[in-house]
Amino acid sequence: MSRFVRQSYYRHVYGQPSKREMCFDNIKVSASAWDTNLAAANPKFLSVNYQASGGGAFLVVPLTHTGKLPDLYPLCRAHTAPVLDTSFSPFSDTLIASSGEDGKIVLTHIDEDRLTAALRLEKPEVNDLEPVLRLSGHVRKAGHVKWHPVAENVLASTSLEVKIWDVEKAACVVELPQQPDMVGSMSFNWTGTLLATTCKDKKLRIYDLRSGELTSMADSHTGIKGSRVEWMGRLDRICTTGFSKFSDRQVFVWNSGDISKGPIKQLTIDTSSGTLMPFWSDNDILFLAGKGDGNVRYYEYEADELHYLTEYKSSEPQRGMCWLPRRALNTQDCEIARAYKVTNNLVEPISFIVPRKSDSFQADIYPPALSGKPALSSSDFFAGKTAEPILVSLDNLSETAAPPIKSSLYASTPVVPGSGAVSPALPPSEPPAPRSISRAPSPVSTKHDPLPSSSPAIEQPPVSHQPPPSSIVAPSVDAHPEQRSSSSSADVDQLTKENQELKDELAEKDCVIRNLELQLEKFKTNQMKIIELSKNSLN
Template sequence: MNRFKASKFKNTTAKLSSRESWLSDLRVSSTHFAGSGVQASCAFIAFPADPVGVLGVLPLDWCGRKDGKVPLLYCHSDVVMDFNFSPFDDYVLATCSTDQTLKVWRLPEKLEDIRASPSLVLNQEGGGLQATCFHPLADLVLAAAAGRNTTVWDVQSALALAELNGHVDNVQSITWSHKGSLLATTCKDKMLRLFDPRAMQDAVQAVECHNNNKDCKVIWLDSCDLILSSSFNQVREREVKLWDNRKLTSSVHTHTVDCSQSCLMPFFDEDTGLLLLAAKGDYFIDCFEVTKTGAFLTQVCRCMTEEGTRGLGLLPKRAVDVMACEVMRALQLIGSAIVPISYVVPRKNVYEFHSDLFPDTLGATPATQAQDWWQNHDGQVQLVSMDPLQHGLQRHTSPVLVPEGRSHVEQHIDTKVPEPALDRTSLKEAVQELTGGGNGINAESKKTKFGAMASCHLLGPTSKFRHLQGTVLHRSSHISNLCGLNLNHAGRM
């Protein structure tokens, strides 16, 4: 911190919300996951729930007791390892799992209408997926890591733009730079690598970041021209290292925390330069201010929590309460609740907007599209004012919706199976037969509602139960504690 200029964030304090503001009585999954555990957009909050492969999704403005009545998104057949909201479309969610699938979902405005069919399913080779990250500038560009493979996807076209090489072990963490030109990865081989996916598939820089092959996290601190990595040293102490992203020869700063089993998860706010460090199982969350020179990391405050942390996430900057001088809001996931934690800068006048605390921040309009970005047409996301009197609710809609009148299953069949060669007369007769002769139904409605299904049914017999889904009931409805069961002979009890 500059010795001649006091920081305006040095007095930032963390305020735990009252229990009335908690999102409580949640069925949080007890299964291990690789991600941070909580993700939020300006519309929703998502967290891993029971059973395995399910996410709980809540509106951002919900609070209080839920009594287990939480909208559930049945995502995968195995553990959901990581998930992220789009930085532009608050209703687009990407999930990845150890079932080797990457899925992109469009959430409905009314969560009661939530569906179990994603807008897009991508299969990535290399094993179970561990991490995923949206591009900060280009709409619907997504990076995902599976085993030793890291792939950059164009979600809109369902195409793999680049497959990055050089990892000799499992990739543990991935993150895009703020400018969107570089991708940083950490690997179990102790290496930190920087990739330029549009220029080459091999790493442009690489360095051994920590002397331990346990879990390692990485994020960009673009406002300070730094990269932060978090892992363990040789004596199993948790440590954080800062790297100059222009030259990865050696770290510019190392901060040792303590001895513990869980890796520190870093969260950085570009507008304020504040850094949060939290770990699963810890009862505290540290807040630091990051500077380019001097001490690099200066501790601002430590928040003592009531329960151990299961996960943590940051609310988007556009969703904080600026009139309460709230510069950050963290969402702590605990055993059965989500606890909002506000980071507030104390000011005497709380009836005015403090522009020195809230500079213009990134808006919801992407700078470019996926194919334009791939052709080296970079841009810059438009900044918006945080003053409530100068900006309204912004909403961008990304083009990942299934076309109207076609289900996800029908679209998948149409794209994979060639349409049979039928003339107009035979196709018309087939559609009329499927729709009961067409009495009382105009031609436009038949074309919209039954046109896609006609080509599917003509390919072979289908079942009316093809969309049947099974749901495991809650444990309270299970028949348990059965005695005298004979497990040696089938059919005997």
């Protein structure tokens, strides 16, 4: 054994769980068996896939409100089947995308005032969040959804195929070739020009997003269970997790420039049955959270080696997990990462902390973080332009350049990503002609203009009330303009009043439905207790 210990800033990092009152309690987490994180987080909100009857739903709660949530709380019920995945926009804290078993992709604007009001009321009213846009295009269930890391209003969704959407035009611009089975996981590279996917056919694939072409493919984990993929930040390395043919949990590291040669690093973890969820931190730390157990292992990446740091252990198994963007971390406590652990009805924050006593900013453990500002527009991206993400210093949130990649991270000379400047436009492949809309949802507003119904790829939420044809008057010469103006004003007032009455009636009916759902759950729980007591009495 070596006499020397490898130097590392993160050798003593430990996980600090939150107290019960600082957790999010009374959340009915979805019972779907689909392999997903079940939750997503941004600097302001936490979303959780919700177990709802009569369709699919997810819940959004402000991070500042912890404790037990009320039984009646606003949901987003935009899907007709269970919600499988959610993803917050990296450039708008109030915009969230969701995908579900109904094959739809739904964009929802988060009304923070509505959520806060529901939390403050002693008897909260159900006033569910309303979607602003629905995208249709997947024949089977849409398993995953993820926003582009650099370009604004660019969204990826998966099913048997991967679709790249231009949200500004509400259209699919690039559709990647269909795979033999459901796509199990996807991850963008640093500049968002490449996309890595895993599939149940045990293949790892890398696609060029502008041309839609498959650039490389390789055999991955040989186990029958699903695998996951995570691009390792600015590096040209890819991490995958999966199972061997003997059901050992594995971690592979790949050189994205040539995955056909196989993984450059293989690591066997254990023989547990739960999927390993990989999460990469720009501190060059790889976190591995196992589904079905309460452990989170973390490794430091250097010279194409994964150096084991330590492990966070807990007795409560996790069903899912998500991580807070680094720009929202608490640097005063030397917090380098924060996870949100999802259990059956609770979401528990876990802070990973470097033990230091200094009150000043620790620049050596805080590399620049993603800023939350787009470097490209969607039109620039699809025109062939490339840019690196905009970074900020966690000391004062001022924009800064990315530090050079340390050569010690590689065993051999890496393929260094391009500079931060925007490259000249490249001649892209001819995408399908996008259908334009009158207004882009950036920023998204609940007053989103309705899209033409002629396109089969777009479905709009139902409009609560539309003015009758008689109220739409064609331009003409009117002998009594003052009378017409007063009549139009009266019509508008009447329609506004009717619209508000309909909204109030809908909220009341939602309350009745939610109360019935709660009564049904209590009935089922009591029924299970009766069965257990009967069995015990017979024994």
